[in-house]
Amino acid sequence: MKLTSLEQLQKIKEKGLQQTYPGKIKIMVGMATCGISAGADKVYKALEDKIAALKMDAVLEMTGCIGFCQQEPLVDVVYPKKVRVSYATMTPAKAEALVEALNAGEFFGENVLCRIDQEEFLVEGTKKTYANPHPPELPGDVPKYEELPFFKKQVKIALRNCGYIHPERIEEYIGRGGYTALHQVLTGMQPEEVIAQVKDSGLRGRGGAGFPTGVKWEFCRKAAGDLKYIICNADEGDPGAFMDRGILEGDPHAVIEGMAIGAYAIGASQGYVYCRAEYPLAIHRLQIAIKQAEDLGLLGDNIFGTPFSFKLKIRKGAGAFVCGEETSLIASIEGKVGEPRPRPPFPAQSGLWGRPTIINNVKTWSHIAPIMARGAEWYAGFGSETSKGTTVFALVGKVNNTGLVEIPLGITLREMIYEIGGGIAGGRAFKAVQTGGPSGGCIPEEFLDTPMDYESLGALGSIMGSGGMIVMDERDCMVDVAKYFIDFTKDESCGKCTPCREGTLRLMEMLEEVTAGRGQEGDIEKLEKLSRVIKKMSLCGLGQTAPNPVLSTIKYFRDEYEAHIWAKKCPAHVCKELITYRVVPDNCIGCQLCRLKCPVEAITGAKKVVHEILQEKCIKCGTCYEKCKFDAIVVE
């Protein structure tokens, strides 16, 4: 059936709401890649089998990632006419116990993460409150969703449906207000009005550079040519960032609707989603979503009976980081080697096959529908003076709470790491936070009160980037981290321009010398000088930002470089050439644990005999150090 009116959309919506809220016990399992790798598929299977065995009248569904990846596998139970409860770190055994409790009409009280009293239908601006948030059987100490430090400061716009709907059912997306914005735009707004609204909202590209989205659209709208293209950049190459995957796996229609609105605004009839091949599940769910949208006439010819037509195709990446750069991405869609070209002309003037093209990131697209539905003013109400709205960060590394976090721009790094992230794992000391992937920098503790927006992070020598945020503690060597990133950009440099191709290689060689204890006087200055040359002379964003990790670590952690060069020591005990593991005879009780765990048999000793590490055999893997329960192994 092809939808042509709002009434028909309403009918689907009712069906969707029926599916999302079936009026009986509903169990939901978070089945994004993160959940599955934590064992959600096994939990799902256990639930399925148990429900079948007990012949229980319950609905079992999968959903996307609600963002709290640390607590995966997550299982949510909607107690009919009562409340929704989230269960964390579930196992197949616990899942069976859960079903048994539910079947007996009881409340399952283990592994409880929080209770959700109400859900927000963001696009409509309404809330659905569960009938009885305080059923008597619910213990009083179950925290509310909005009270958990991890969720407290979050405002979910891009992630509005992730963890609430079945990502492979368009009805459930429509049920929560999906595609009404598209209908509103196509039937009641001129393209110029759409662009004006995006401009007024202050939305800036969430892919990294932060260019105002509306302004870019306007360029493209005004560019000559009747054939224009629209592209979604889902080539999320930054290591440590996975929000695009989260959105595509949890709510693919949010991206499709945003792209359709964008296509109408600039006058395009063909779109591409360029998604990296490393995300098979995201591609799979996107394929399903596009098919469903086509079946309902929400993609294709004459959408909602209007003259507007828009077709969408998926293009898979083939594992090249540089293809996240827009001109490389275009070359890759054209079937060529993904090498960038100089700009101007910008893609908005001459892009895919020489036609005006708009490229926006997954996150940017997912903001469009709510901006249309709720208005520019509403959206601009979030965020800071120059950076409006919300953005999604991937908070990972050495924090207690890892996951996807959507926050209004402008909250401080400290709030992010210590409140949302719950502080540093294992009670260790914070050292640095790395933002913006290989193009970003490492920010030390003294700048933790900096607000997170495009300008402030830029001033510190880092960038907002696509939103990866990796927290490092005292056990991370900053020289080693710089080396890691340069190794990455060295490998991923496409080789077209010399400063980037040769420069990153030379930086890598110098950093290898330093971390091997062969650094010399003047190395730091040489690193800085070469970094500046690469920044200035490179062709595209990859090279222009590649030295940022080196420059920012030298700027803030110069003492660590100096320790490597002068004292030939690695203060964080990471660089293998500069450390040795040794047994402290007074502490060693001869338990043999380290001896048995050593992968290369480099430890001698017998039961109740003090052990010894054979330095010539030791590969410095650190296993003994971690396994020892008596602090009998030291690293120096």
Added chain:
Amino acid sequence: MDKDKCTGCGVCAEACPIRYEVQLPPEEEAKARSAYAQATDEAVVAEIIDLYRDEPGNLLPILLDINSHFRWLPRPALEHLSQELQTPLSEILRVASFYNAFSLVPRGQHIINVCLGTGCFVKGSPRILAELERKLGVKHGETTEDMLFTLEVVRCIGCCALAPAMRVGDDTFGRLTPGQVGKIIDSYTKTANL
């Protein structure tokens, strides 16, 4: 060419812009290629090419499908593609060698991808890699002698919150410790021996 009308004057041969290129009829062309390892392979590749034939910029999707079918890009398939798409083999090889996803050498039955993204890196994925290299007796980028495993590294599979992570074929494993790695590999070895 209409043989009945031809007088053999040679004017067309002079004017032809591609007269110095060897023009073979399709069946001769197929014979000139390196042979496929299996007779059925040619049909598979032909089917993949047909799927994308009319699409602009189809080289990458075709190569990806061939790569996922064979787990690498065999030479006969690339020659076949070169003829079908009328694209020089050198251009195809340039694309095939540029992208990380493609392999120009045969890969094992199970492709292991150890994630070396930043999230995994700070949580110790280099040690996972070192353990795998020891266990399998190959360096990353290499394939075991029995063609069972190919060990590769990948720049982030998006499982950063469950770092360190790795992928074996289509299965993703998170929160790894070096100690678990051996067991995971053994489970694949066992299913292979059944």
